[in-house]
Amino acid sequence: MICSEVSIDNIDRKIISLLQKDPSITHTEIAKEVNRSQPTIGLRIKKLEKAGIMNFQAGLNLKVAxxxxxxVDLQTNNPEKILNEVKEYPYIINAFQLSGNYNLSLLLANSSLKHLDIIINEHFRNDSDVLKVHTEIITDILNDFVLPIDIQKRNCKCNEKFKTP
Structure with missing residues (x-):
């Protein structure tokens, strides 16, 4: 658990909360909110970043994009192989190893349902190590969901099968 690995207190929690709410908030504004000096806020943020608790990244807001x-949930007899392969696939947002009937879950993004289906067929349904594939399309997102996504069409065998007009 994060709190047991690195000591964070209520001030750190408040700083994290303020930054999540408004990533452009200044250290001075945070300092006023938590009743600490601006240099103290800077040091605390650096500590949280160095510990890996807090990270800043640019990406697409999937709620509005x-x-x-x-x-895509997969049942595979070789999850390590699939995880290593998906690191190189375009359109993969992230992958998770699971317990249960399906041992991998992937998030994919694309602007076309047809292209998503081609990606899933080429990379997973046609893989002999993948025993089952279950796909669901996310229809709505409650909160902002900002993630880095490779939106450039890199070389991928699934791109050859999907030609846009």
Missing amino acids: DVLIAR
């Missing part, structure tokens, strides 16, 4: 998101 014109992108379809698919959750």
Whole structure:
């Protein structure tokens, strides 16, 4: 658990909360909110970043972007192989190893449902190590969901089968 690995207190929690609410908030504004000096806020943020608790990244806000998101659950007899392969696949947002009937879950993004289906067929349904594939399209997102996504069409065998007009 994060709190047991690195000591964070209520001030750190408040700083994290303020930054999540408004990533552009200044250290001075945070200092006023938590009743600490601006240099103290800077040091605390550096400590949280160094510990890996807090990270800043640019990405697409999937709540508002014109992108379809698919959750693809896989049952595979070789999860390590699949995880290593998906690191190189375009359109993969992230992958998770699970317990249960399906041992991997992937998030994919693309602007076309047809292209998502081609990606899933080429990379997973046609893989002899993948025993089952279950796909669901995410239809709505409650909160802002900002993630880095490779939106450039890199070389991928699934791109050859999907030609846009």
